[in-house]
Amino acid sequence: MTTSEPVWLTQAAYDRFAEELEWLTTTRRVEIAKEIQEAREDGDLKENAGYHAAKDEQGQIESRIVELEALLKTAEVREAPEAKGVVELGTVVEATIAGRPQKFLFASTELASETDLRVFSPESPVGKAIEGLKIGESATYPAPNGNEIEVTITGVETFRA
Structure with a gap:
């Protein structure tokens, strides 16, 4: 998600995304850095599948962090609207x-x-x-x-x- 348009979220969804972001930026970043370092110590990086897999995962983690930051920045947190017979967001x-x-x-x-x-x-x-x-x-x-x-x-x- 790369839009700057407001995104409607329930409070529960917002909280879940905020928790995921917190986990990724703290715990998971440290874990993947350690995995990369350990794989790097295994030797030749050209043929080190563990190193390349960890680097790929690191890229996915960083991409998800950017996505979550943008989502939470543009989130419009509110309850779903009461239905009035018209199709509207939520x-x-x-x-x-x-x-x-x-x-x-x-x-x-x-x-x-x-x-x-x-x-x-x-x-x-x-x-x-x-x-x-x-x-x-x-x-x-x-x-x-x-x-x-x-x-x-x-x-x-x-x-x-």
């Missing part, structure tokens, strides 16, 4: 998509771990098509093959984590 949406009924959370993908529901973000093709729609309204969005897919909103509920 609502559970019931819709018919390409003739099939579906139920999903309309929120940033970072909230996927907070629910068993599928999550569609406002940046997704579905999200762009449905944001602001009322129950009974329809829209279309482009499929990867260029065809248009129809989505009709059949319900909007308040998200309960």
